[in-house]
Amino acid sequence: MGRIMGVNTVKVSAGDAYEVLYAGWQAQKTGAMLASYMLHGRPGVGKTQMVQHLSDAIGARLFDLRLTTIEPQDLRGLPYYDHAAGKTTWYRPEDLPDDPETPSVLFLDELTAASPYLQPTVYGLLQERRVGRHRLPDSVFIVAAGNTVEDGAIAYEMNTALSDRLLHLHVEAVATDWLDNYAVPRGLHPAVIAFIKTRADLLETTEAALDQGHMIACTPRSWERVSDILNAIEERKLRNILVAGTVGDAVAADFALVADDIAATVQVTQMLEADRKRRIALYPATMHGLNALIYGLVGVLNARNAPDVIDIMADIRKLADLRDEGEFSRMPLGELCTYGFETLIRKGLDQGLEQAFLGSRAYRAYAEERKAAGLA
Template sequence: MSVNTTPVSAGAALDALRHGFAAQMAGRLTSSWMLHGRPGIGKTEIVQQLANETGSRLYDLRLTTIEPQDLRGLPFYDHTTKRTVWYPPEDLPQSDDDGPTILFLDELTAAAPSLQPTVYGLLQERRVGQHALPAKTFIIAAGNMVEDGAVAYEMGTALSDRLIHLSLRAEANDWLTSYAVPHGLHEAVTAFIRTRPDLLDTTEETLRLGRMIACTPRSWTRASAILQATPDKRLRDLMLAGTLGDAAAAEFSLIVEDIAATVQAGAMLEARGAERIGMYPRSLHGLTALVYALVTLADAETLPATIDVMAGIEGLAEARTEPEFARLPLGELVTYGFELLIEKALAEGLQEAFRGSVSYAAYLARREE
C-alpha cells in the first residue's frame, strides 16, 4: 500500500512538525504525526532535533521491542476498592508539570499486530487504559514500508486514519544545508554529495540489484565519523566499503585522497597574500570541500579571515595561471559558500563581521556589476 501524499524533504518535514508542535502548545491543533521513509533517511534525527529546539523531554519507544503490557502498565489489586489498578509505565509522559514532551513511537509499521490496538489508543484517544497523556505531549510515529526492503506490516486504515502522514525523500541540497553542515560532517562527505547528489540515497537501486549495502543519509554520517576516526587508509577504505558499498566507496575514496592532499583550510586562515593564493585547491571537489571546511571552522575569531578566503575563490581564474580555474564555476561556488556562511553568522550573532569586511564589500560590488 503506497503513501499517497506529496513526498517532502527532511527539512520540510521538520518545518511541518515545528508548526504542529507550536499549534498544539497554543491549543489550536492536537494530532498525531507519522514519518514514512526508507531506512537511514533521517526520521529519528528529525525528531531529536525538534526535541532539542523546543526543549522537550523525548520519550523514545521502539515498538518492535515491547509488548502490549509494557504500555498498559502493571496491574495491582486494590483491596479497599476491590478493583484492579493499573500503574502506568515510566516510558510514557506522566504530567504537564514536567513541561512539553515528545512521545516518539518508532518502527510503528514493524510492530507486532498484537500491539496495534494499544497504539491506537495512544494515537487517537491519547490514553492507555485509564492513563491519559498530558496535554503538552506531542506524538510522532515513524516507520518503513514493505517496499523499502525493511521488516514491515501493511498499515491498515484504522491506524492510518489516526495520523497526519509525511512521506520523506532524500534531497541532497536540503540534507547538506539542514543536516550535514550544521552537524559539522567531514568536508569530504559534503563536497562529494554536493557534486554527486545521486549517491545520497541509493536504496532503490540497491534493492533492484539484489544487494545489501546502500548509501543513505545515515551511512554518509557514519562515513564522516570513519574519516575523522581512522587515519589508516587501508582500514578506512575497508570500513567505507562496508558502509557505502564497494562501488560508491571506491569513487568516494579517490575524492578523499584528493581533498586530503589539497585542502588546507586551517592553514589558509593563518596565511596572507600570495602565500594564501597558492594554497587554493585546483579541483572542483577540492574547492567545494574548502567551502564546507571554512563554514565549519568559522567562529568569532576566524570569521574575518574566513570571509577573505571565501571571497578569494572568485578571482582564482585571474590570480592563478592554471587553466583549470577558467573552467570551474567559481562565482556560483562563492555565492553558495557565502549563503552558508551568512546563515551560520546570523544564527550565532556574528553578522557584524560582514559589515566591516573589505573582501565582502568587493564581492557585493562584483555581484552588482
C-alpha cells in the same frame, strides 16, 4: 494475495517534514489542533534525528519508544488487585509522559515493524491519547515513524483503522536539504559534503540496492557514519575498508578518489596561517577540492578567524586571474563563491558575526560586484 497499499501523500524533504512538525506543535500549544503524526521513509533517511531536533528546539523531554522491543503490557502497565476497592486496577508504565506543565515528545518509532498484537494498544495513544485509564496531557506531542514494505525493511501493512488515526508525512532524502539543514550545520567531514554536493544521486540508493540484490545502500545515516570514520581513522587502507562496509564497494571506490584529492589539496589551517600571496598557491584546482574548501571554511568560522575566512572565500571568484592553471577558467567560480558566502553568512549569523562581514573590505568588494552585475 492482498493488494499492497502505498503511502499516497506528497513526498517531502526532511527539512520540510521538520517544519510541518514544528508548526503542528505550535498549533497544539495554542489549542488550535491536536493530532498525531506518522513519518514514513526508508531506513536512514533521518526520521529519528528529525524528532530529536524537534524535541531540542521546543525544549521538550523526549520519550523514545522502539515498538519492536516492547510488549502490550509495557504500554498498558500491569494489573494488581486493590483489596480495599475490591477490584483490579493498573500500574501506569513509567515510559509514558504525565507532566501537564512540561513539554514532551512521545516518539513511537518502528511502528510498522511492531507486532500486530501491539497495534490495538497503540490505537488508543494515537487517537484518544490514552491507554487504559492513563491519559496523556496536552503538553505531549505524538510522532510515530516507520518503514514501508517496499523499503526492504521488516514492516507490516498498516491497516486502515491505524492509518486513519494519523497525519502522514512521506519523508525522502533530498541532497540540497540534507546538506544545508543537516550536514553543514553539524559539521560533517568536508569530503562527505563535497562528494554529495557533486553526486547528489548517491545520497540515498536503497531502491537501487534492492533492485541489484545488494545488502548495503547509501543513506543520509550511512554518510554521517562515513564522516565519523574519516575523523576517527587516519590509516587510508583501514579507512577505505570501513567506508566500503558502510556505503558499498562501488560507491566507496568513487568516494576514495574524492577523499584522496581533498586530503592532498585542501589545507584550511595552512591557508588561515599564511599571508595572501602564499594562500593563493594553496587553493585546490578541482571542483571537489574547492567545494571541500568552502565547507572547511564554514566549519572553522569563529570570531577570531572570521576576517581571514572571509578573505579566503572572496578570492575564490578571482582564481582564474590569480592563478595560471587553465582549470580555473573552466570552473563556475562566481557561483561557487556566492554559494560559499551564503552558507558562511548563515553560520556567521548564528554566531553573531554580522559586524565581521560588514567590516570586511573583501566582502564589501564582493557585494558591490554582485550589485553592479544586478545580482544583489
